[in-house]
Amino acid sequence: MDITIHTAFLPQDDPEAAKAFYSGALGFEVRQEVGYGDMYWITVGPPGQPDVNLVLHPPGADPNITEDERRTIREMMAKGTFASLLLATDDLDAAFQRLVEHDAEIMQEPTDQDWGVRDCAVRDPAGNTLRIQQR
Secondary structure: OOOOOOEEEEEOOOHHHHHHHHHHHOOOEEEEEEEEOOEEEEEEEOOOOOOOEEEEEOOOOOOOOOHHHHHHHHHHHHHOOOOEEEEEEOOHHHHHHHHHHOOOEEEEEEEEOOOOOEEEEEEOOOOOEEEEEEO
């Protein structure tokens, strides 16, 4: 059996800020932009990995979500507790420096963790936590 990760989803509440962060600070390609009414989806992905996609979507896009649930999602996004993503790089220090240069919200500078990895943490413009590990 050959199963791969093709697409993951993260909420975004400001399409232009999301595009600037993921393309500028992380160097991802903007692959697709889809608007429908007042909602806007952006698909981004790392260069050289065309089969790995990240869809940045409006947090309340699912029509089955109630207004109370939308409010809870917005509150959790503001606290940075709703969604997260773990990335990896061959040069953590260079990636971190690029994030600093793009004014990313730094949660943790590159650190050697007790469990054997070296990583850092930032928040994207929507409040999602991104951890980046040294490969």
